[in-house]
Amino acid sequence: MISQADDSRPVDIKCVGVTKIFRDFWMRPRVRAVEGVDLEVRRGQVYGLLGPNGSGKSTTIKMLLGLLTPTAGRIAVMGKRPRHVDAKKDIGYLPEESYLYRFLSARETLDYYGRLFRIPAPIRRERVSKLLEMVGLEAVEHRPVGEFSKGMQRRVGLAQSLINDPQLLILDEPTSGMDPVGARQIKDVIEKLAERGKTILLCTHLLSDVEDLCERVAIMFGGKVRAEGTCGELLEQQEMTNLQTDRLPADALAEIQAVLAKRGLGLRSVEQPRRRLESLFLEIVDTARKEGTHTSGARSGGQIADFLRAGATEVGGDAEADGEEILDSLAAKAAAPQPAPTTTATAAAAAREAVHEEGDALADLVARPAAPTPPTRQPQPPQAVEPATRPDEDPDDDVLASLTKTVPATKSG
């Protein structure tokens, strides 16, 4: 594990002593939202910003985006001041709520944001179509966004955050308002983008999302960073060891207990592992989709848009060769015997299992001429487990492609 200090990758976000005090009309200090925050997010990292409600996460993000001016401290985003127009060219932002113009359709909304990025019209049109397909809104692209459910609006919000193929993606509560299928899709998009060298700042209070996705986390409370580091550094419980075995009869269990007792070690718990509710949900949805149940809401998205598959060129290296490495790694995952999963990886594993797509999507990926970027994320800690039951493992692309078969979100009441 490379420490943050030894990491040579460029710094995309740097905060030094950032403080934000909100004042009232008479300029009296009213709320000390952020205090003395130091943050550093390097190129290609997936960085989690955790904290309960009111801890200062969103305020910090808004200062990074230039929507708020810090009372004290310095902020640099992509090497520039947050309010600098050039700094925003490579940033994609998904706010905690999708604040959209109700009278614009989904297509018009994406086109509007695309024009703000000064994307040429032909490229913009193509990207909008692909993004709408990716988030499963192509069938309702001409409906006003005001008629969408919250989840559908979030999907539009996700799409607009990717319209410019950003290098830095800032996601504020990205799975908020999404059904489990949509939430799974967002996580897959994050993983895909991270593999392609994008920098992602993920602000959330859903701990499972962070554990699944983030390389480093910072935990905030009361406007201050209370803890910061990799998941491994922060979560390892050095004093215990987990084992996962086939189902044990009572006598075998007793033997194990005796062995441990001989060594002066205790057996703290014995229980049946449980699959994640998310994986069960996805399996049910997949089954319903295969049965052909109709829906008028959002459909599950298609494959990740191909313009987003183009890797981060700053990472360097031969794109085609790097693409081969990805393919090799994907193939190696499929072939290698997989250790038992911990609860943290069960969701990802079960989701992939639940939405298994027929056909060889890996072969499809091999056939494509454009190679993805090399993986730039830090290697996972030892506890990050490969799925246990994945003899016919599909590449990650299959997940997104197969989501077209799942039941889409419907408008909540």
Add this chain to the structure above:
Amino acid sequence: MNGGMKLPRFGGWHRFAGVLAAITAAAAAAGWLLDAQAAPTVATAVRLAGLVAAIGWTFFGVSTLLGSGRAADIGPAFRATLLTALLAGGSGLAELAARQLSLPLGVVLQLAAAAAPGVLLYRAFKAAPQHRWLATAVGGLAGTGLLVWFLARQSLSAAAITIGAVVAITAAFLAGLMLLRAILSGSGWAAVARTVVDEAIRMRAALVLLIVLVLSLPLLPLLLDSGERLEYRVQFLLTWALGATTLLLGLLNVFLGCGSLSGDIDSNRIHMTLTKPLGRPEYLLGKWAGLVAVNALLVVVAGIGIYSFTRLLALSEATSQGDRYAVDERVLTARQSVPPTHPSGDAYEKEVEKVIDEFEKEMPDAFKKDRQATRQSIREQYWRKWHTVFPDKVSEYVFSGLTHAKNTSPIVHLRIRPYGEGSGLDRADVSFALWVNGRPYPYRDGEHLPYTLAGQTTHTIDIPTEAIDEKGVLRLTIQNKNLVQPGAKLPTIISLVPGKGLEILEPVGSFGQNYLKCLFVVWLKLAMIAAVAVASATFLGFPMAVLLSLMIFLSAFGSGFVGDSLELYTGMDDANATVKDMAELRYSSFYDFLRQGEYWEAFKVIMAVVGELFVKVIPSFDRYDAVTAVATGMNVSVWTVLECILRVGIVAPIVLGLLAWFCFEQRDLVRSNT
């Protein structure tokens, strides 16, 4: 036909056409037979029943074909054929009904045929909402065009022209909107501007305004008695329609301008926009440009409507030949005011100084108190004396620069507003004899006829341009012919207000060109109001921004009224005072009132100062009153337009823009609880 066509559920289009033909033939045959049996009433009833059945079957069939959601299955050629057949058939049936049965029935059938294409296309494009309104509009326009043609053939010209004008306005609006969206298809500020246009249209604000304008235009002339002079009715329509347009569009700008920016901030939509590579000044520019674009569209569309209805009204019968002449030559024209050439130069200055010296000798005390003010007062009195014709005295007035009028027009108008003074009577009539270039005018039947005009009223006298000499000079000599009137003590003195009391009006352009300049000036004023609204919303919430914007708008719109009101409020006439004079006067008044314990009067002085500062900072729309000019046939001069461009269209928005930029740059766009 398209190879992908599927047959309708009710049995196929062959069956549909066959049944339709059978109904029509049966009704026609039955009617013919009954006519032959001398039963015309029953024959009419049978024909009518056949008509209704045929139309009902047609609507049902076409509706099923197009509205069933299977439009995608039916080729566009077939759809176009069906709609054309529907339009033609419906119009034909309406024509037949109007000729054979009754005109009202024919009108109803034609209305139904006109509405059908729009309704059916609206249903047909359910699956393609992005084209739905355009398709409906095209169908509606086609149907309405046939309706107008039908009405014209039935000699219902007024209805035809009215409906045609409404259709033209609608078509202009749609075409203008498409053009606007195409122009604003760029990036950056253009993207923001186009969103403002979409907001105005789709949030119904602009549409409601347009509908109110379009529906009220034909009603305005009806508010006047048809026996009233046509000249006044045309002026009324122009004044009120253009004035209402300016007022309503100004209100639209206030609410839309404040609402668009405040709405973005309050709803946090601005977070999604300003986190893109778009600077805050560019964002504000986009908001303002969007409002300016909406103004341009609505001013053009309303302008087309007002112009059409004005021309239509002008075609009405006038009350007299003079009334017709007034409409054509004094209203629907563009005239320029030429004042008399005032005396100046050394000789005049010597004369004035001589008078001042004589006064100083006779009344030295008046000069000791304030020499400068007394000298100025004497100058003004001498000036007014030049504009005064004493009983049995003669005054000559020279008008220069009339060569253009001599070469292009047979007539110029002398506009005179005389005041009868000195007789002790209110609104005394004035009598005078007029000479034009030394010749008595008018001279009829060997007699030089005098004029007797009501005092304090504007009158217009036509002067033939052949009286203007080769150098473009016209000399008018006025002799006061007033005698002592009954009830008066002295003969009436004729007093002419400097500037507007005596002027020659020469035609310099057409009504159309003048009208365009007026619309342009209106648009510039609205651009300023748009800048006010956007600037207000950068540092105020929606309610306060609207309040401030309305105050500024109404102050600018009624600046003349506000100025007069302030004078009445304080009782101080500052018409000719300098800023220093005003400041000294206000201070001394305030101090005097405080010393005397009249606190309310002192408060009024403060309010007057605040009001005057407010009015002086805001550009006065009265200064660029193109609406009144157009309604009275006066030319909106190029200099007026240029000055309006500079002050109202450029300087004011730039100043407001800089203020908005400063405020917006400092502002945090997030509330503390988010």
